[in-house]
Amino acid sequence: MIKIAPSILAADPLNLERDVKAAQKAGCDWIHVDIMDAHFVPNLAYSAETVRRLREVTDLPLDVHLMMDNPEIMVDAFLDAGASCLTIHAEIDRNVPALLDRIRSRGRMAGIALRPGSPVEMITGILDRTDLALMMTVEPGFGGQKLDARVISKIRQLKDMGYTGEIEADGGIREDNLESLVTNGLTVAVMGTALFRNEDMAACVKRLHRIGRGE
Ligand code: DX5
Numbered sequence: 001m002i003k004i005a006p007s008i009l010a011a012d013p014l015n016l017e018r019d020v021k022a023a024q025k026a027g028c029d030w031i032h033v034d035i036m037d038a039h040f041v042p043n044l045a046y047s048a049e050t051v052r053r054l055r056e057v058t059d060l061p062l063d064v065h066l067m068m069d070n071p072e073i074m075v076d077a078f079l080d081a082g083a084s085c086l087t088i089h090a091e092i093d094r095n096v097p098a099l100l101d102r103i104r105s106r107g108r109m110a111g112i113a114l115r116p117g118s119p120v121e122m123i124t125g126i127l128d129r130t131d132l133a134l135m136m137t138v139e140p141g142f143g144g145q146k147l148d149a150r151v152i153s154k155i156r157q158l159k160d161m162g163y164t165g166e167i168e169a170d171g172g173i174r175e176d177n178l179e180s181l182v183t184n185g186l187t188v189a190v191m192g193t194a195l196f197r198n199e200d201m202a203a204c205v206k207r208l209h210r211i212g213r214g215e
């Protein structure tokens, strides 16, 4: 069963509680929270305080995606705030395995993310220290971009190597391209624009879950 994780980057920043509650009511499974530092990506988004408040208004897992060059200074703040899963990028110049271990040592899911152009080989040596592998299907930083179909082969590669964690994709996912992701091994679909711009989110989520079941 595919998990649908709406990305709040596409929600109304002045009405996050309303939009997150609507997403939960519509049957979404996780809430994806994009954090951006205006350095790893040319954009700035949200904070640990946002996560803390979201923890108070929804009981859905909070899937926090750190698009940051220096996540080590914020990992504890996001875990204290209630992040269920904390994902860092493999491309940063930091001790990534130690950061993953630190996230797991506090009983949360540790995620590793790759930009579209980064090969899966970058993370094969540390996959055993992760609970989730996030294959970005757009260049991180902005919602509303077109899915990079070349990334589907990276999802397939993770599945074929027997990766047992969650295989997540993020960026440009729509109803009309979800099936190809699912048949190649996707287990969590992050969707922003396609969900929050939809006039009937509940009906859309029902269709997405049906696609996830292969119906
Ligand atoms: C981009 C973010 C994505 C994005 C979702 O850096 O990580 O989560 O908001 O993209 P769309 O809106 O295309 O689903």
Ligand code: ZN
Pocket: 007, 032, 033, 034, 065, 170, 190
């Ligand atoms: Zn994201």
